[in-house]
Amino acid sequence: xxxxxxxxxxxxxxxxxxxxxxxxxxxxxxxxxxxxxxxxxxxxxxxxxxxxxxxxxxxxxxxxxxxxxxxxxxxxxxxxxxxxxxxxxxxxxxxxxxxxxxxxxxxxxxxxxxxxxxxxxxxxxxxxxxxxxxxxxxxxxxxxxxxxxxxxxxxxxxxxxxxxxxxxxxxxxxxxxxxxxxxxxxxxxxxxxxxxxxxxxxxxxxxxxxxxxxxxxxxxxxxxxxxxxxxxxxxxxxxxxxxxxxxxxxxxxxxxxxxxxxxxxxxxxxxxxxxxxxxxxxxxxxxxxxxxxxxxxxxxxxxxxxxx
Amino acid sequence: xxxxxxxxxxxxxxxxxxxxxxxxxxxxxxxxxxxxxxxxxxxxxxxxxxxxxxxxxxxxxxxxxxxxxxxxxxxxxxxxxxxxxxxxxxxxxxxxxxxxxxxxxxxxxxxxxxxxxxxxxxxxxxxxxxxxxxxxxxxxxxxxxxxxxxxxxxxxxxxxxxxxxxxxxxxxxxxxxxxxxxxxxxxxxxxxxxxxxxxxxxxxxxxxxxxxxxxxxxxxxxxxxxxxxxxxxxxxxxxxxxxxxxxxxxxxxxxxxxxxxxxxxxxxxxxxxxxxxxxxxxxxxxxxxxxxxxxxxxxxxxxxxxxxxxxxxxxxxxxxxxxxxxxxxxxxxxxxxxxxxxxxxxxxxxxxxxxxxxxxxxxxxxxxxxxxxxxxxxxxxxxxxxxxxxxx
Numbered sequence: 001x002x003x004x005x006x007x008x009x010x011x012x013x014x015x016x017x018x019x020x021x022x023x024x025x026x027x028x029x030x031x032x033x034x035x036x037x038x039x040x041x042x043x044x045x046x047x048x049x050x051x052x053x054x055x056x057x058x059x060x061x062x063x064x065x066x067x068x069x070x071x072x073x074x075x076x077x078x079x080x081x082x083x084x085x086x087x088x089x090x091x092x093x094x095x096x097x098x099x100x101x102x103x104x105x106x107x108x109x110x111x112x113x114x115x116x117x118x119x120x121x122x123x124x125x126x127x128x129x130x131x132x133x134x135x136x137x138x139x140x141x142x143x144x145x146x147x148x149x150x151x152x153x154x155x156x157x158x159x160x161x162x163x164x165x166x167x168x169x170x171x172x173x174x175x176x177x178x179x180x181x182x183x184x185x186x187x188x189x190x191x192x193x194x195x196x197x198x199x200x201x202x203x204x205x206x207x208x209x210x211x212x213x214x215x216x217x218x219x220x221x222x223x224x225x226x227x228x229x230x231x232x233x234x235x236x237x238x239x240x241x242x243x244x245x246x247x248x249x250x251x252x253x254x255x256x257x258x259x260x261x262x263x264x265x266x267x268x269x270x271x272x273x274x275x276x277x278x279x280x281x282x283x284x285x286x287x288x289x290x291x292x293x294x295x296x297x298x299x300x301x302x303x304x305x306x307x308x
Numbered sequence: 309x310x311x312x313x314x315x316x317x318x319x320x321x322x323x324x325x326x327x328x329x330x331x332x333x334x335x336x337x338x339x340x341x342x343x344x345x346x347x348x349x350x351x352x353x354x355x356x357x358x359x360x361x362x363x364x365x366x367x368x369x370x371x372x373x374x375x376x377x378x379x380x381x382x383x384x385x386x387x388x389x390x391x392x393x394x395x396x397x398x399x400x401x402x403x404x405x406x407x408x409x410x411x412x413x414x415x416x417x418x419x420x421x422x423x424x425x426x427x428x429x430x431x432x433x434x435x436x437x438x439x440x441x442x443x444x445x446x447x448x449x450x451x452x453x454x455x456x457x458x459x460x461x462x463x464x465x466x467x468x469x470x471x472x473x474x475x476x477x478x479x480x481x482x483x484x485x486x487x488x489x490x491x492x493x494x495x496x497x498x499x500x501x502x503x504x505x506x507x508x509x510x511x512x513x514x515x516x517x518x519x520x521x522x523x524x525x526x527x528x529x530x531x532x533x534x535x536x537x538x539x540x541x542x543x544x545x546x547x548x549x550x551x552x553x554x555x556x557x558x559x560x561x562x563x564x565x566x567x568x569x570x571x572x573x574x575x576x577x578x579x580x581x582x583x584x585x586x587x588x589x590x591x592x593x594x595x596x597x598x599x600x601x602x603x604x605x606x607x608x609x610x611x612x613x614x615x616x617x618x619x620x621x622x623x624x625x626x627x628x629x630x631x632x633x634x635x636x637x638x639x640x641x642x643x644x645x646x647x648x649x650x651x652x653x654x655x656x657x658x659x660x661x662x663x664x665x666x667x668x669x670x671x672x673x674x675x676x677x678x679x680x681x682x683x684x685x686x687x688x689x690x691x692x693x694x695x696x697x698x699x700x
Binding site: 004005008009012015016112117118119120121124129130131139141143144212213214215217218219220223255258259262275276279280283 | 346347348350351354480502503504505506508510511513514515517518520521534537538541542545546547563564566567568569
C-alpha cells in the first residue's frame, strides 16, 4: 500500500512540476533574454484561465476555448508590452518590480470588475473527466495525466525551438550577450516582443489547463508566481533546461514532503507534535532547497552559458 | 432650456421638502458595518452586507422606527485595517451599532475599539470561544453560532451514523484546530488520519491520494471559501465521491456552490439554517434576496446579517427608538425581540444564541444549487463555553 501511495504521489508531484514548468518557462525567457523582472507573469496565468471560462461559455467547446484564450492572452500580452513594459526595459529592476506589481493589483481588481469576485468553474472536457485504474487500488484522474502529457509535449517543442531554430539561437545568444546580438543587426525589440508574447502564451496555457482542477478566482496567480521565481532561481536564470529540471524537482519535493513529512517525523517524535510540525516543515522544504542550491551553486543548477 | 428650468425648479422643491421633512424626523440611526469586501473571501462579505441591507429595506428603510444610515467598511481581511476603520466608525461617525465581521481574527481585533467606544457590536458570523467564555462582553451579541458548533454537528452525525474510519482535515491555523477539536468532541470512532494543510492551499492531489490509500469511509473537512471550491472539485474528479462520504463545515454553502455546482451534489454540511428551512418569514426572505441580488441564493452569512437587522429593529422598538440609555438597550437586545428566520431563537447568558442545528445536504434547485435541511442534529443547543462566562 505504501509503495502505491509513493507511486501516486510521485505522479502528483510530476503534474505539479509540469505546471510550474509551463509558467516558469516564460518567466525565465523574459528574465533571461530581456533582463526584465515581470511580476505580472502570474496574472497572465490567471487571465488565461478567466478567458478560457469566458470563451467556453460562448462556444461550449474546450478546444475552441483553449485556442481563443491563447490568442486573446497573446493579444493582451502584446498590448501590455506595447503600452507599459516597453517603457521599462531600460529602467532598473526596482522600477520594473514596482510597475509590474502595479499591474498585478490593477488586473486582480480588473477581473473582479469584469467577472465578479466569486470563484468560477471550467469543466473538464467530456471523455477526459473520469479516472483510470493504473493498478488495483490505484486510480488517477485522467485530466491530471493530460496535464502531464501536454506539459512534456510543450517542453519538447520548446527544446526543439530553442536548440534548432534561428529564433531559438537568437534567444540563446540574447540571454547571454544581448548587446552583441543587437550590434550584429538583430532587431532586439522585435525579438523581445516575440519572446514576451510567447511567454505570455505559455503562462496562459498553464492557466487554461489547470482551470478545470482549481477554481478560477482573482489572485490565483500570486502564489504560483513566487514558486515560478523559485524555479528559475534554482534552475539558473535564462536556462530552459534548468527551468524544466527545477520545476520537476520543486513539484516532487513539495508534494512528497507534504505527503510523507508527518510519517517521517513520527519516527522521531510523538504523533501529536509531528502533526503540527510536519506541515510547517513540509511547506518550508522548497525554500530550504533553494537556499542550499544558492549556497553551493549561486548561479543555479544549469546556468546559461556565458552568464555569471 | 425650458426642460432645464423645470428640472431645477423640481429639484429645488424636492430639496425644500427634504429639509422640512428632516426637521420633523428623528435623527438618523447610524449603523457601521465591518465586513470583508476585497480578496477571495469578498463573496462572504457581500452576503453579509446584502442581508443587512435587505432587512432595512424590508422594514421600509427604517429600524425601530428610525431612518437608517448604513456606513459600510471593507476590513480587507486585515486586522490592523479593521481596527482603524472600526475606530473611525466610533470616533468620526459616532455609530450606535457595528455589525460584523465575517472572520474571527477580525472580530478579536475590533472587539475592544467598538465595545469600549460605547457602541454595541453584533456579529452576524464570527463567534470565537473566548468571547463565549471567559472574555464574554456585555456589549457584544452574536446572531450566528459559536464557532465550534457546526463542526460538532458533523461529529455527532458521524458518531450516530456509525462511520468506522473518518479522515479529518483543516487548514493549519487556530480556527482549523478548533474545527477538528469540535468534530472529535462528538465523534469517538477511529480516525483514518488528521491532516492540517497550509491556509489557502489550492491543489489537494497529495491529500486526496492519502484519503484513497487510508481506506476511510468518510471525510470531514473544514475548508472555507476558495479552498473548499477546489477540494470539492478535485474530490469528485478523483472518483472518491462514490466511495467516501463527504462531511464538512463552511465548505459547501450558497457562497461556494455557484462554483462547485454538481461536483458538490449530495455532500453534507453542518448548519443552523438552510434556504429551504420551512417557515413563512424564511420563505419571504429567500425570495426577496433572490429578487434583489440577481437570482443569487442567500447563504448563512446573509441570513444571520438579516437577523442582526431584525434584532436591532426589535430592540429599538422596545426602547422607543432611543439609544442613549445603554443599559435599557442592552436589556432589550437580550430579550431577542424578533422573529428569527431560523424560527426559535434566544440568547444565552453569554449573548450567544441557543438554537437548533441541522445536517444539511447539497441539492439542485432548478439550474442552481443550494443546501437543504436533511436532519435535525441538536435541539436548543447552547455552546459549551457559556459556563466560563461571568455575565448573568
